[in-house]
Amino acid sequence: MSYSGSYQTEVFRQGGSPFPFTVGGLEREAKSALPEKYFDYIAGGAGCENTVAANRAAFTRWGLIYRVLRDGIPADPGCELFGARLSMPVLLAPAGVGELAHREAETAAARAAAEVGVAQVLSAVASSSLEQVAQAAPHGTRWFQFAWPDDEKLARSLIARTEAAGYGAIMVMGDCYAAGWRTRELSAGFFPFDHCYGLGNYLSDPRFWELIGQPMDVQGDDIPDMSRVARSVAATAASTWNRVFAKPALTVTDIEQLRTWTRLPILVKGVCHPGEAAALIDAGVDGLVVSNHGGRQLDNCVAALDCLPGVVEAVGDRVPVLFDSGVRTGTDVLIALALGAKAVMIGRPWLYGLAIGGQAGVTHVLRCIHAELTSALTLTGHRRADTLSTDDLTRTALA
Numbered sequence: 001m002s003y004s005g006s007y008q009t010e011v012f013r014q015g016g017s018p019f020p021f022t023v024g025g026l027e028r029e030a031k032s033a034l035p036e037k038y039f040d041y042i043a044g045g046a047g048c049e050n051t052v053a054a055n056r057a058a059f060t061r062w063g064l065i066y067r068v069l070r071d072g073i074p075a076d077p078g079c080e081l082f083g084a085r086l087s088m089p090v091l092l093a094p095a096g097v098g099e100l101a102h103r104e105a106e107t108a109a110a111r112a113a114a115e116v117g118v119a120q121v122l123s124a125v126a127s128s129s130l131e132q133v134a135q136a137a138p139h140g141t142r143w144f145q146f147a148w149p150d151d152e153k154l155a156r157s158l159i160a161r162t163e164a165a166g167y168g169a170i171m172v173m174g175d176c177y178a179a180g181w182r183t184r185e186l187s188a189g190f191f192p193f194d195h196c197y198g199l200g201n202y203l204s205d206p207r208f209w210e211l212i213g214q215p216m217d218v219q220g221d222d223i224p225d226m227s228r229v230a231r232s233v234a235a236t237a238a239s240t241w242n243r244v245f246a247k248p249a250l251t252v253t254d255i256e257q258l259r260t261w262t263r264l265p266i267l268v269k270g271v272c273h274p275g276e277a278a279a280l281i282d283a284g285v286d287g288l289v290v291s292n293h294g295g296r297q298l299d300n301c302v303a304a305l306d307c308l309p310g311v312v313e314a315v316g317d318r319v320p321v322l323f324d325s326g327v328r329t330g331t332d333v334l335i336a337l338a339l340g341a342k343a344v345m346i347g348r349p350w351l352y353g354l355a356i357g358g359q360a361g362v363t364h365v366l367r368c369i370h371a372e373l374t375s376a377l378t379l380t381g382h383r384r385a386d387t388l389s390t391d392d393l394t395r396t397a398l399a
């Protein structure tokens, strides 16, 4: 899949766009489009949100070095990642409960990702089931974010469904095994899972229904109507999910076990410490994601970007290192790639796009990043993304 439109040209020809071009604009419009508690769930971070701010501030401490008198041939940020051809090294980060942003939830995001040629990492706590997402964009590149349930049969069922539905990799959520101190959620008194939001992958799983203790309300290939199913058993489904959602004592040994369950590439998300990176590679992982969960888990945390060079150094070229937390623009992508990330994921921006325009909103967000990344690559003297290095950066005076 390749994507080579010039978004600027198209926007000017159309006399503008209904969607904003700045991160601030996207966030403001999403805020006015959504009920306050839904917006706060998406936008919020842990504690005083110092980690959220630190993630963004870290980008301002790197400066890209502009290059002159190059041949000016437009760059192509296309890349290959785990056997998939992508239009740029950008993925939709796994973000749960898409229905808070838009009723088409992750299926709309799947169509947008396929349209632009990027990969979608589907959250374990998506509103749409992993089969619904696969059906929505059969030719898209999709990975599944695996939140290890505290029930082995449910864990194995989710992995088997991931393989059967054609997902290309499994991303283990390492960064959310304990609840963060989410002040906005607490203030709103709103935890989506207590209302059966975000249970798409659970309410479509036979083992989950066994755990609920009721016959499964969905037959064969039927796409479950989550809201109807959920209403009929809401309280039991929510408490069952709370009980089995995450195995608290997850260790490197579990990763070794997962290796025996699946042939799919395994990535672990949430790695910030170089020593942990080395141990995970020894356990057989195929990739790592440096992330502090967008500042939603631990407040007063070091910026994720500041953890990237150490992890990249520890890993060398043994496995690809991906990055997320704070990426908002094409030049942010460039900085992370220059620091050694093979690809980056964006979280909140795609949810804001979804909130304001469904599929078209997510497509817009991705096309903006693609266009800015293409322009910035050209202006830093590159034709491809994989030639970036720390040579393209300097620490700014604020460092």
Ligand SMILES: Cc1cc2nc3c(=O)[nH]c(=O)nc-3n(C[C@H](O)[C@H](O)[C@H](O)COP(=O)(O)O)c2cc1C
Binding pocket: 041, 042, 043, 055, 093, 094, 095, 096, 097, 123, 124, 125, 126, 145, 173, 176, 269, 291, 292, 293, 294, 295, 296, 324, 325, 326, 327, 345, 346, 347, 348, 349, 351
């Ligand atoms: C509303 C929301 C829900 C999220 N849900 C998940 C999730 O289910 N699983 C997961 O691994 N990460 C989840 N994340 C974290 C993202 O995958 C990603 O690490 C983070 O959003 C990146 O930071 P950014 O929002 O600054 O781009 C969520 C993030 C948001 C904003």
Ligand SMILES: O=C(O)C(=O)c1ccccc1
Binding pocket: 096, 125, 176, 293, 296
């Ligand atoms: O909201 C999140 O960031 C998230 O990843 C999550 C997932 C499951 C339960 C609670 C939070």
